[in-house]
Amino acid sequence: MTICRTIEELRTVARGWRQEGLTVGFVPTMGYLHEGHLSLVDLAARNASRVVLSIYVNPTQFGANEDLSRYPRDFPRDEGLCRRRGVQALFTPDSAAMYAPDHSTWVTEEALTGTLCGRSRPEHFRGVTTVVTKLLNIVQPEIAVFGRKDAQQALVIQRLVRDLDLPVRIIVGPIVRDPDGLALSSRNLYLSADERTRALSISQALREAEDRYARGERDALALRRWVQDRVQAAGGRIDYVDCVCRSTLQPLDRIQGPALLAVAAFFGRTRLIDNAYLG
Amino acid sequence: MTICRTIEELRTVARGWRQEGLTVGFVPTMGYLHEGHLSLVDLAARNASRVVLSIYVNPTQFGANEDLSRYPRDFPRDEGLCRRRGVQALFTPDSAAMYAPDHSTWVTEEALTGTLCGRSRPEHFRGVTTVVTKLLNIVQPEIAVFGRKDAQQALVIQRLVRDLDLPVRIIVGPIVRDPDGLALSSRNLYLSADERTRALSISQALREAEDRYARGERDALALRRWVQDRVQAAGGRIDYVDCVCRSTLQPLDRIQGPALLAVAAFFGRTRLIDNAYLG
Numbered sequence: 001m002t003i004c005r006t007i008e009e010l011r012t013v014a015r016g017w018r019q020e021g022l023t024v025g026f027v028p029t030m031g032y033l034h035e036g037h038l039s040l041v042d043l044a045a046r047n048a049s050r051v052v053l054s055i056y057v058n059p060t061q062f063g064a065n066e067d068l069s070r071y072p073r074d075f076p077r078d079e080g081l082c083r084r085r086g087v088q089a090l091f092t093p094d095s096a097a098m099y100a101p102d103h104s105t106w107v108t109e110e111a112l113t114g115t116l117c118g119r120s121r122p123e124h125f126r127g128v129t130t131v132v133t134k135l136l137n138i139v140q141p142e143i144a145v146f147g148r149k150d151a152q153q154a155l156v157i158q159r160l161v162r163d164l165d166l167p168v169r170i171i172v173g174p175i176v177r178d179p180d181g182l183a184l185s186s187r188n189l190y191l192s193a194d195e196r197t198r199a200l201s202i203s204q205a206l207r208e209a210e211d212r213y214a215r216g217e218r219d220a221l222a223l224r225r226w227v228q229d230r231v232q233a234a235g236g237r238i239d240y241v242d243c244v245c246r247s248t249l250q251p252l253d254r255i256q257g258p259a260l261l262a263v264a265a266f267f268g269r270t271r272l273i274d275n276a277y278l279g
Numbered sequence: 280m281t282i283c284r285t286i287e288e289l290r291t292v293a294r295g296w297r298q299e300g301l302t303v304g305f306v307p308t309m310g311y312l313h314e315g316h317l318s319l320v321d322l323a324a325r326n327a328s329r330v331v332l333s334i335y336v337n338p339t340q341f342g343a344n345e346d347l348s349r350y351p352r353d354f355p356r357d358e359g360l361c362r363r364r365g366v367q368a369l370f371t372p373d374s375a376a377m378y379a380p381d382h383s384t385w386v387t388e389e390a391l392t393g394t395l396c397g398r399s400r401p402e403h404f405r406g407v408t409t410v411v412t413k414l415l416n417i418v419q420p421e422i423a424v425f426g427r428k429d430a431q432q433a434l435v436i437q438r439l440v441r442d443l444d445l446p447v448r449i450i451v452g453p454i455v456r457d458p459d460g461l462a463l464s465s466r467n468l469y470l471s472a473d474e475r476t477r478a479l480s481i482s483q484a485l486r487e488a489e490d491r492y493a494r495g496e497r498d499a500l501a502l503r504r505w506v507q508d509r510v511q512a513a514g515g516r517i518d519y520v521d522c523v524c525r526s527t528l529q530p531l532d533r534i535q536g537p538a539l540l541a542v543a544a545f546f547g548r549t550r551l552i553d554n555a556y557l558g
Contacts, residue, residue: 007444011446100441100442102390103442104388104389104390104391104438104442105386105387105388105389105408105438105439105442105443106386106387106389107384107385107386107443108384108385108387109383109384110383110384110385111381111383112383129384130443133443134442134443134444137443137444137445137446138444138446140446159383159384160384162379163379163382163383163384163413164384164386164409164412164413164416165286165413165416165417166416167290167416167417167419
């Protein structure tokens with residue numbers, strides 16, 4: 001595994017592979033890796049001959065009052081995990097290389113980023129779309145893999161790739177959960193034992209909503225209320241519980257096609273997200 | 280010369296070249312080609328082994344009251360000019376292919392686009408940066424060539440390429456003029472014989488300002504006034520005459536480093552731009 005700390009190092013490695021006719025799969029992350037990320041590495045490896053994983057805690061996608069400074073970091077651990085999982089290049093640029101002091105160009109998506117996480121994190125997706133565009137231009141992969149836990153992000157990235165004609169295929173990997181149902185997230189580290197137990201209400205409520213949908217419930221408001229009540233009963237502070245069309249992210253009254261039931265809630269200071277596909 | 284009417288056709292041609300190890304130079308245009316464009320083709324050919332020229336009148340860079348519908352088009356003539364000048368691929372996508380009905384992703388540059396042409400054409404540069412990003416992602420050239428007549432555009436594109444890490448080198452070609460000094464532009468076609476004669480005041484005034492600069496004038500306002508008075512005396516309606524720093528486009532009082540003296544003025548309904556480098 002090659003560790004590339006600069007854009008030029010990574011470009012050189014990737015260029016060498018391209019000249020050999022090898023394809024590149026790319027997994028962008030913010031590090032503090034867990035099995036969710038590593039499942040995306042497996043997906044990349046099944047779809048390309050070389051895997052690049054980036055670790056970059058992108059400052060422009062954090063709001064002023066968010067957890068940029070305390071976002072968990074453990075590079076030696078991440079490096080070992082990547083090695084064992086068969087990553088061929090680990091890309092770890094620093095912010096000086098990623099953003100010039102007079103950086104002034106932004107990529108924005110305007111139709112899908114006003115709802116869900118975009119409502120409570122107004123600058124977030126501009127940071128995501130900008131850094132993902134940059135990373136894709138640096139790595140120039142044939143495929144890039146994103147996780148479905150960030151369902152809105154995955155949809156926004158697919159739109160970005162289509163609208164800007166980025167020469168890459170996006171693959172979205174399934175949510176990976178702990179055995180008790182909690183969706184894996186680097187931010188789970190922040191949870192106390194008690195908060196973690198109470199946070200299980202999110203995945204439990206989503207599973208119950210899926211059951212109700214399977215038994216014929218099509219009233220989006222009823223499903224939202226169900227989830228909201230369950231999470232609040234466990235002491236969660238709701239950011240949103242929304243039931244939206246899976247391709248436009250527009251809110252639904254009745255579920256008639258593919259829908260996304262998405263939750264963001266705080267347990268203590270920790271904001272967790274999770275979601276279920278309905279239909 | 281191959282004519283590619285779809286994105287997929289162009290990608291296939293360019294991919295073939297890349298697999299042969301050939302480099303690609305790219306000249307994006309809105310067609311109605313003149314010697315200014317063709318000089319950029321020559322520059323591309325000197326810096327790459329294959330030249331792609333695109334003709335696409337990009338609707339998103341025209342304002343509501345601008346000349347999108349009457350922008351001049353003459354494909355057979357353009358095709359002949361490209362063939363004779365040694366273009367290997369002519370890319371002529373249509374708007375249905377370039378913008379999906381639910382297109383929602385934009386590239387914006389925020390530091391360099393508020394002045395000069397950006398002031399009177401507020402949406403213009405968002406359209407330019409978005410379509411250039413798209414075209415660069417489609418063609419994936421090693422180099423791309425822009426003309427210095429659109430000095431602000433060239434600077435914005437260089438910033439875009441740096442900020443988004445686009446894997447391309449930008450080359451800026453000099454302004455090409457008619458023997459009497461008028462900067463070549465597809466829009467010169469709109470000018471009546473009388474307007475054309477009066478429009479010569481722009482390049483004449485810029486040349487005189489260059490002379491005054493060469494003789495020691497460093498007062499930006501004096502140079503601006505000189506140009507403004509000359510163009511107005513010829514019946515031109517000034518959009519702007521500005522003297523700005525050549526790297527930041529910020530207005531100058533005194534010229535101490537590389538400066539750009541830039542003009543936009545209407546003769547009749549036709550808006551013309553021109554500029555001079557000072558220092």
